[in-house]
Amino acid sequence: MIIDNYLRSIKYKPNCIIHAGAHYAQEKDAYISLEPSTIVWIEGDPEIFSKLDKIIDVDSRQGPPRQICRQALLSDVDGKKVNFHRFNNLGASSSIFQATPLLTSNWPGVVETGSVDVLETTRLDSFLSSLEIKPEDVDVMVFDIQGSELLALNGSGEYLEKVKFIEVELSQEAIYVGAPLATDVDSFLQARGFVRQTDMIWHGDAVYSRSE
Structure with missing residues (x-):
């Protein structure tokens, strides 16, 4: 996890962190150390989510920040079966x-x-709106969703216009069939006013900040 180190290096205290592709919330302690007011965990896999939800439920009882945990498969459209x-x-x-x-x-x-489930997609802006989280309240977004990062960014709407920092997993070569490559995601974000703050590696996480 690199965005917590980056935010710490610039002495930035986030308000709301959105993490898509939460898995088992391995970044939880790192996020909490940044003292945000809210962390939203989003996991697309219903089986993983059932375990994640219990982890966050126990942890959130111990005090701030407010932690929200929901199952949603993020993409650029609502209600598509994939x-x-x-x-x-x-x-x-x-x-x-x-x-x-x-x-x-x-x-x-x-x-x-060989196991394949049919799940329904959700746009990030629809999802966050349903939680009554406003675009201006979200300043950090993290996407680790196995090739679907660009789809989720396209489904972020006004939240993408307001967010200040983004971490996204990139691959310079195709490790998933049909998934966008690092250059596609990089060009998309730079065209929308973001500057990459980390090196472009073959596969891994990159941090972007909104240019002033």
């Missing part, structure tokens, strides 16, 4: 996209299980 392909690494690689040979060659042992 295939969700499961992988054998505890859901870490599960995606609406299938794997390319490059994924398996770089992460030996990570394979599709």
